[in-house]
Amino acid sequence: MKYETRMLVERFSKILGGWPGVECVTVNEAATQDALDPYFALILDVFFSAPIPDERTRRGMFGPDSSFFESSGLGGKDRFLVGDVPVRLEYKSTGKVGELLDIADSDADSLWLIKHSGTYGFYRLACGDTVFSRSGWIDRIRLRLERLPDAFWDEMRSAAQSKMEHFLSDLGAAAFQADEFHYLVSSAGFIKTACLALFCANRRFEPSHRAYYRRALELPVLPEGFSARLDNFFSAGPGDSMERRFSIAKLIAVGIMELRP
Numbered sequence: 001m002k003y004e005t006r007m008l009v010e011r012f013s014k015i016l017g018g019w020p021g022v023e024c025v026t027v028n029e030a031a032t033q034d035a036l037d038p039y040f041a042l043i044l045d046v047f048f049s050a051p052i053p054d055e056r057t058r059r060g061m062f063g064p065d066s067s068f069f070e071s072s073g074l075g076g077k078d079r080f081l082v083g084d085v086p087v088r089l090e091y092k093s094t095g096k097v098g099e100l101l102d103i104a105d106s107d108a109d110s111l112w113l114i115k116h117s118g119t120y121g122f123y124r125l126a127c128g129d130t131v132f133s134r135s136g137w138i139d140r141i142r143l144r145l146e147r148l149p150d151a152f153w154d155e156m157r158s159a160a161q162s163k164m165e166h167f168l169s170d171l172g173a174a175a176f177q178a179d180e181f182h183y184l185v186s187s188a189g190f191i192k193t194a195c196l197a198l199f200c201a202n203r204r205f206e207p208s209h210r211a212y213y214r215r216a217l218e219l220p221v222l223p224e225g226f227s228a229r230l231d232n233f234f235s236a237g238p239g240d241s242m243e244r245r246f247s248i249a250k251l252i253a254v255g256i257m258e259l260r261p
Helices: 003-017 055-059 094-106 112-117 120-127 137-146 150-177 180-201 209-217 226-234 242-257
Strands: 022-027 042-048 066-071 077-082 085-093 129-133
Touching: 003 022, 003 042, 003 085, 003 129, 022 137, 042 094, 055 066, 085 094, 094 112, 094 120, 094 137, 112 150, 120 137, 129 137, 150 180, 150 242, 180 209, 180 226, 180 242, 209 226, 226 242
Parallel strands: 042 085
Antiparallel strands: 022 042, 022 129, 066 077, 077 085
């Protein structure tokens, strides 16, 4: 993390940690990128267990050098610039986090709430750098995340594979109709859900979309030939028919469905 970014992290963790309702603050891995990287941003997850200052009050607490302040309609996110540095503060209820973990632990009937959003929220809980902690809440949460039951991972994998098969079917239909637009949209959904199924099969939370490709290839258990097939699917040139790319996608899907970690 660059010096300027580290100084901003210290500055905002001190401000946020001064709010009595804040339990924990973590910094997202996007802050570890070079400031010239287009993906760079200082993203802080702010976990609160009691009310935090309202939008007007918050706006005045972040310093005279902050500009272009905007807050989401429900007050869940603040965005602004400090100089040229984009800052995003995302406010999350510890109670809500606990409810989602209870579902993941033992409430299969409500698991659809997590299936819909995926496991990225858990990834940020597990992997964010802790820069403020009031009582050790985050450590207890991370211990629970490490102990999620196999039933959770199996259900999440099953849901991802079901979506993957749906997108694969759409790929086939688009190839048959020579519909490039629908093919492109379906390709994105297919690759995302295929990788999500692999993360679940390996008992790993999904990272940000930017890291999907690299992290998927680093997983310890992968279908035979997965890396080469994925590269072939991505690198198909103008002369490659949609039918050929669809054939590669079918091989990818079959390999994932047959995978036994």
